[in-house]
Amino acid sequence: MAFQVILSAVALKELEASVDWYNARQDGLGTRFIEALDDRLLLLSETPYIFPVKLSGYNEALIEKFPYLIVYKIIKKGKKVRVLHIFHTKRNPGVKNKQN
Numbered sequence: 001m002a003f004q005v006i007l008s009a010v011a012l013k014e015l016e017a018s019v020d021w022y023n024a025r026q027d028g029l030g031t032r033f034i035e036a037l038d039d040r041l042l043l044l045s046e047t048p049y050i051f052p053v054k055l056s057g058y059n060e061a062l063i064e065k066f067p068y069l070i071v072y073k074i075i076k077k078g079k080k081v082r083v084l085h086i087f088h089t090k091r092n093p094g095v096k097n098k099q100n
Contacts, residue, residue: 002045003074007083014086018068036063037086040070048074048081058084 007015015037023030040063043050051061061070071085 001079003048003079003081005041005045005081005083008085011083011086014088018086018088033063033066033068036066037068037070040064041083044070044072044081048072 015034019030019033021030022033040061044061048059051059053059057073059072059074061072062068063070067089069085069087069089070083071087072081072083074081
């Protein structure tokens with residue numbers, strides 16, 4: 001049985017801002033970003049342990065072809081993956097591990 005992937009409110013806001021930014025740069029680029037993110041989220045739902053736990057205690061998965069990380073926590077009870085951030089890799093790394 002797959003894990004349920006849950007995006008935090010902060011992750012949803014980050015996703016929306018990123019899609020808007022990409023769409024403003026080039027038609028269809030926001031859609032390609034969403035597709036790459038969806039591919040990675042599907043992988044997380046099937047095999048959440050595939051990506052390493054960092055020193056912060058959170059897992060990080062790089063989104064292919066885009067400079068973003070999915071910062072997440074595996075919740076064994078209930079088989080859930082809680083996405084804390086859709087994090088641009090150029091941002092301050094201290095922000096990515098803050099709970100929300």
